[in-house]
Amino acid sequence: MFPISRRHGLRLSALALACAALPVWSLASSQTAPTGAPGAPIQVALIESLSGPFANTGEAVFRNVLWATERVNARGGIPQPGGARPLVVTRYDSKGQNEEALSALRAAIDDGARFVMQGNSSATAAVLIDAIGKHNDRDPARRVVFLNYSAVDPMLTNEKCSFWHFRFDAHADMRMAALMEVIRDDKALKGAYLIGQDYSFGQAVLREAKKQLAAQRPDVAVVGEELHPVGRVKDFAPYAVKIKASGAQAVITGNWGNDLTLLVKAAREVGFDGMFYTFYGNALGAPAALGDAGVGKVVAVADWLPNVPTPQSEAFYRSFRERFPRAADDYVHMRMQLMVETLAQSIERAGTVDALAVARQMESAQVQLAGQSGRMRAADHQFQQGLVVGVMGKQGAPGVQFDVEGSGYGFRVVRRIAADKAEQPHSCRMQRPA
CATH class of the missing domain: 3.40.50.2300 (Response regulator)
Structure with a gap:
């Protein structure tokens, strides 16, 4: 037991x-x-x-x-x-x-x-x-x-x-750099809304988003920036209204768990139809919350995604699904x-x-x-390690063999970043035991 x-x-x-x-x-x-x-x-x-x-x-x-x-x-x-x-x-x-x-x-x-x-x-x-x-x-x-x-x-x-x-x-800077690989090619993007959880990680994501946008997409304006309490917001409608009113074509967020699911649900309900560039938009309820509105709109970065197009990856994912067959358990x-x-x-x-x-x-x-x-x-x-970036699509569409949590939506891999490209410098001064 x-x-x-x-x-x-x-x-x-x-x-x-x-x-x-x-x-x-x-x-x-x-x-x-x-x-x-x-x-x-x-x-x-x-x-x-x-x-x-x-x-x-x-x-x-x-x-x-x-x-x-x-x-x-x-x-x-x-x-x-x-x-x-x-x-x-x-x-x-x-x-x-x-x-x-x-x-x-x-x-x-x-x-x-x-x-x-x-x-x-x-x-x-x-x-x-x-x-x-x-x-x-x-x-x-x-x-x-x-x-x-x-x-x-x-x-x-x-x-x-x-x-x-x-x-x-x-870490967040590595993930943001991977997302920028796709953001660089988003020619429709003129304004981005940055929103995150109000603690060290959420703050770090917003800082790095502004830094990397300035370096790689200086033509993109940050039209809104907001931090919210972690795990305590039950109604994201006020945030979603501000996102839509800002005129942003995209939201960049590191939100995870219910803070992400509730955010994307609220954005969908107020009619926001822009892109979501996320760290964790590929699971834990987010794809089901977005539904068809997320197809081609939600981008997620990860160390691996189920639709990585290799036989080894497919066998690995199928093995996990055999161990945990319940659809909701497939993350x-x-x-x-x-x-x-x-x-x-x-x-x-x-x-x-x-x-x-x-x-x-x-x-x-x-x-x-x-x-x-x-x-x-x-x-x-x-x-x-290498990183991948995926875009949400309907299961059965090219590149979307597997869906997420039985939602009917999965993520097609659009970028694969090798480990040596994902690596970033550090400022650690390690103190090792004698």
Whole structure:
């Protein structure tokens, strides 16, 4: 069974119930043997919003991480001196709050986790990076490595970079540069409206949008700029009215989760027919919310999309859909699969679960899966990988073999940016342990 703890704010999801009959490792198993015991499961703590307005994003992460660890365990686990060891994922509900995330971190460490995963908030990632750094200095016997799959504020691998933090998603500046590959060719674009969530990530997206528009499309005016509270706006109609009234031909946004879905729904309802250049417009309800109005209008950037036109990519996606057949569960993240493969490779090469030894191996990790590959850049711990940009279309149209969440709409790949082209300079001054 999956771990349940009322004290930690965890809950057994419908997905966990559906998977309970599978041969997964239980939390009880990890508690009956020392963390480093031969054959003992290696605990990975997932700290994420599993309740509240962004619960759907947390559950999507859990499905991906679960599937990735199942793949590692199916091939025998991670070879270690004394015998191979499986990975086990333990869920901790941050409830979308930084204080809850810090409480979850303390609980995870006490429960024996030495590898922590989080990503669906750059603000939360920042406080976890700081807390983990202080913990690792105070308690070297229980040091922790932080694997970040979605927190993309550039500062996390620049001025706030940490030896203990590794990011597996392209940061906001990298994603914006990929979107600009398409924006450069949008000759109809004369005015852009910038809107985002009012925290470090949303602010970073707007800053970079203005910077890159000025450099690459100086003819495009920023006709509106707005930040809104994260996860608290229930009615985006006032924002949508301002977007339409501005005369913008496009919206540029880093919004995610319900903040994106509600925004695009409101824009559709007020009759805005411009483009949406998004970081996350390819899933979590957005395509279904837009419907036909989004065809040819919504652009999304990602590390991978289901309609990447290769046999390996198709087989990978079909395999995920077999594991999670419910249409609403089909948001698969390639970077999370590569992240778990990186962790498995690094533990194997280290020959131990000691955080320092594993982190040192992770700095030079190179992995590949289903035709996708990536490598960790040791200088700042920013994973380097190719990116793709897709445009929304109806399923069955050329290039749209697979839809999103059973909506009947998917994303046709229009740009593929190689890893060396997506790479950007950094300002990290890494302080490494002696």
